[in-house]
Amino acid sequence: MAGLSFNPTRVRTPPLQPHQPTSNFASFPKFTDIPRRTPRGLAEIQRLVHRFRLNSASESSVSTEKELELYNEDEEGPEDDDPTAELSYLDPETDPESISEWELDFCSRPILDIRGKKLWEIVVCDNSLSLQHTKYFPNNVINSITLKDAIVSISDELGVPLPEKIRYFRSQMQTIITKACKELSIKPVPSKRCISLLLWLEERYETVYTRHPGFQKGSKPLLALDNPFPMELPENLFGEKWAFVQLPYTAVREEISGLDTRYVFGSGLDLDLLGIEIDDNTLIPGLAVASSRAKPLAAWMNGLEVCSIEADTGRASLILSVGISTRYVYATYKKTPMTTTEAEAWESAKKSCGGLHFLAIQEDLDSDDCVGFWLLLDLPPPPV
Secondary structure: OOOOOOOOOOOOOOOOOOOOOOOOOEEOOOOOOOOOOOOOHHHHHHHHHHOOOOOOHHHHOOOOHHHHHHHHHOOOOOOOOOOOOOOEEEOOOOOHHHOOEEEEEEEEEEEEOOOOOEEEEEEEEOOOOOEEEEEEEOHHHOOHHHHHHHHHHHHHHHOOOOOOEEEEOOHHHHHHHHHHHHHOOOEEEEOOOOHHHHHHHHHHHHHOHHHOOOEOOOOOOOOOOOOOOOEEOOHHHOOOEEEEEEEEHHHHHHHHHOOOOOOOEEEOOOOOOOOOOOOOOOEEEEEEEEOOOHHHHHHHHHOOOEEEEEEEOOOOEEEEEEOOOEEEEEEEOOOOHHHHHHHHHHHHHHHHOOOEEEEEEEOOOOOOOOOEEEEEEOOOOOOO
């Protein structure tokens, strides 16, 4: 089956012509041969988190050989961890000055305190989990002052500088987080690209919150994530051509490793931390977008915190998710049985790769080079 290459209804360009697959980007055939990966992201987070004792900063930064041996014998981690304890840890092998971006969540948990009120918690990490911090708060002190003081306390306690950026993924906390960050001259970044944080929250739900004496089974998240109706794409984000494509996993790794050397636009993921285990020859689905103004387009996209791309077969369109809750109709196509089948195959391939996919921006679909490259991952919302 030829790769999709249609003229999006809002693209103000001449009609698209069918293109030939290039040596790098293969057109999108069928996906019956793509093996399903074993999702190990959560297990990897558990390994990184449970190797540390959940106590004070001074105690939690020490992991004895005996503790590590015990962990190796039991991948689920220590059974006697106190679910009411708080964590403050900095990897002693990490240069504190190298941690310039934090991922932060400040939200209620499915846990009641002695007053019968929901506990709140701040959870902070960096994308490699070299920095980890958690602290509970009563619900009557939730404001920007409390958060600002907590951020300063983490910096002082662990001996790390205040970060340049803090990413967060809850739109309901935007006012509090933005105010606290701006008072500390930190750039707040609303983004669902808090992959390490999201996986850690999933791990904490299973190993900490459900074991807490105040846990309330069946309690729904107080601040649910938004999934609004997609909006019209801003004119500066228009492409001229697009196609469903695929790259071998090895080529995807090469693109990620070359982000800092070959071009400046794009974003990768720590595939080792996520526990991505895919055969090198497995084809990863992606979307290639071509534009005569590829560099300006990539520059605009670079500031959007691109999260994911979804093929909506019902509306015959591609949905681009950016930031926290912004969704755009990225492109449309004529709905036919063939195009529907191909879009469904693309989504199926994404699921087979554990949600992994990519966006590539090029000057021409036949080009061997990218101007921008974003590795993306579909993740379910956290259970809290």
